[in-house]
Amino acid sequence: MSDFDTDLFVIGGGSGGVRAARIAAGYGARVMLAEEFRVGGTCVIRGCVPKKLLVYASRFSHSFEEAEGYGWTVGETSFDWATLIANKDREIARLEAAYTANLTRSGVTIAKTRAVLEDAHTVRLLSDDRRVRAKHILIATGGWPGMGTGIAGIEHVISSNEAFHLTELPKRILIQGGGYIAVEFACIFAGLGSAVTLVYRGDNILRGFDDDVRTHLRIEMEKRGIKIICKRIVEAVEKVDHGLCVELSDHDDIVVDKVMFATGRRPNVKGLGLEAAGVKLNDKGAIEVDGFSRTSVPHIYAVGDVTDRLALTPVAIREGHAFADSLFGGRPTEVDHANVPTAVFSEPEIGVIGLTETQAREGYLRVDIFKTSFRPMKSVFVGSEARTLMKLIVDGASDRVLGCHIVGPDAGEMIQMLGIAIKMGATKADLDATMAVHPTAAEELVTMRTVTESHVRQAAE
Numbered sequence: 001m002s003d004f005d006t007d008l009f010v011i012g013g014g015s016g017g018v019r020a021a022r023i024a025a026g027y028g029a030r031v032m033l034a035e036e037f038r039v040g041g042t043c044v045i046r047g048c049v050p051k052k053l054l055v056y057a058s059r060f061s062h063s064f065e066e067a068e069g070y071g072w073t074v075g076e077t078s079f080d081w082a083t084l085i086a087n088k089d090r091e092i093a094r095l096e097a098a099y100t101a102n103l104t105r106s107g108v109t110i111a112k113t114r115a116v117l118e119d120a121h122t123v124r125l126l127s128d129d130r131r132v133r134a135k136h137i138l139i140a141t142g143g144w145p146g147m148g149t150g151i152a153g154i155e156h157v158i159s160s161n162e163a164f165h166l167t168e169l170p171k172r173i174l175i176q177g178g179g180y181i182a183v184e185f186a187c188i189f190a191g192l193g194s195a196v197t198l199v200y201r202g203d204n205i206l207r208g209f210d211d212d213v214r215t216h217l218r219i220e221m222e223k224r225g226i227k228i229i230c231k232r233i234v235e236a237v238e239k240v241d242h243g244l245c246v247e248l249s250d251h252d253d254i255v256v257d258k259v260m261f262a263t264g265r266r267p268n269v270k271g272l273g274l275e276a277a278g279v280k281l282n283d284k285g286a287i288e289v290d291g292f293s294r295t296s297v298p299h300i301y302a303v304g305d306v307t308d309r310l311a312l313t314p315v316a317i318r319e320g321h322a323f324a325d326s327l328f329g330g331r332p333t334e335v336d337h338a339n340v341p342t343a344v345f346s347e348p349e350i351g352v353i354g355l356t357e358t359q360a361r362e363g364y365l366r367v368d369i370f371k372t373s374f375r376p377m378k379s380v381f382v383g384s385e386a387r388t389l390m391k392l393i394v395d396g397a398s399d400r401v402l403g404c405h406i407v408g409p410d411a412g413e414m415i416q417m418l419g420i421a422i423k424m425g426a427t428k429a430d431l432d433a434t435m436a437v438h439p440t441a442a443e444e445l446v447t448m449r450t451v452t453e454s455h456v457r458q459a460a461e
């Protein structure tokens, strides 16, 4: 008879926790999972999925405009936010039920409660103050929006969590932040008809992305009427007669109906009892783990956003899966965090993989850049000024493609496919040898023949 009530206790029913629990149970482990809010976690409930539905909704306005050029008479259009939110909520409820059913079918016992660590083997369930003794524990508690250090009027400010539940579409919204969530919501609200101001403290939006991508997207967003203010921060928010008055660091005031902060997400570790269990945090406040997601306590593991390696759903899922394979499946598996393709669902969309030009030039002696910016066929036809950017970064010595950066329609779909080739180590010659699919925008990726820039670094540097 085991001394433990369960072989594995998973805290958090999001992308990483759900996958780990299901796979571990499939290997015959006794698994319990606690979820304090809704099964599915950030991605399903208040992240990727509802966001993408809002992105789809926001793009219709542009499609209606283009349709006329193609001979359609669209007639008068109108948009009803309440309908979109109600339909979105129905879809999320369907997905939550599917996730719950999958877990149960796999033999996982679900506890709908907050769970905290009491010691290195004991999990306390707060709903009924029950203690569960677990042989292994997986922490998959995700992240939470950081709202800064607290400015005057912070109580009037929403995060992305609340943006999904607004009762009406704001006519004017100010979003603070320059990361992908800020940029995506700016484009969503603008597409749906709001007047959008994006305020960011840095020089340019999307820090960490390739500089050409950052500049290109900023220009395209501005063409669509989004006002982008850099090198400023919000200093105070005050309720006034006709909305919220936002004071910026240059003392400019802007009056809007809603203020949203998307200023980064923090690992969700508060009040978890990590100290009682002896689990260490790193200097970023995330749970410190090794390549097998093991924490400083050998039988306690952590996956997903709470470890702040790469805060993306497919990464959390892969980490959860690898954890279960390693511990219960007899297949020790480390997750490779290099060359992860990713998308930003802005308007236009971004798809990237691999190194930025700056990173490549720091790490390689000769870097060749192949770059093109063009008006896609569908837009040219209707006289739109929208441009697409494609950029390949190639190691001049080995010819290997080190990075690919796309800004334009369907960039996310394109980068998923090109990502396979780049992950496999494709060279520029491999891309050249691939026949183009014509007429597409993606064909540019295999037809760029001329080096637009070549950077050679002195070996002695």
Ligand SMILES: Cc1cc2nc3c(=O)[nH]c(=O)nc-3n(C[C@H](O)[C@H](O)[C@H](O)COP(=O)(O)OP(=O)(O)OC[C@H]3O[C@@H](n4cnc5c(N)ncnc54)[C@H](O)[C@@H]3O)c2cc1C
Binding pocket: 011, 012, 013, 014, 015, 016, 017, 034, 035, 036, 037, 038, 039, 040, 041, 042, 043, 044, 046, 047, 048, 049, 051, 113, 114, 115, 116, 140, 141, 142, 143, 160, 181, 268, 272, 303, 304, 305, 306, 310, 311, 312, 313, 314, 316
């Ligand atoms: C607005 C937004 C858009 C995003 N868009 C994308 C995208 O397009 N593509 C992409 O790849 N990623 C996207 N992400 C990121 C993605 O959602 C996360 O990387 C992913 O959900 C992380 O999974 P996780 O398992 O680590 O944590 P989560 O999915 O956050 O799950 C953690 C779960 O743990 C629960 N929990 C926390 N503490 C406790 C406790 N003590 N007891 C019980 N339960 C607890 C929480 O309620 C939550 O359900 C987006 C995120 C946001 C916020």
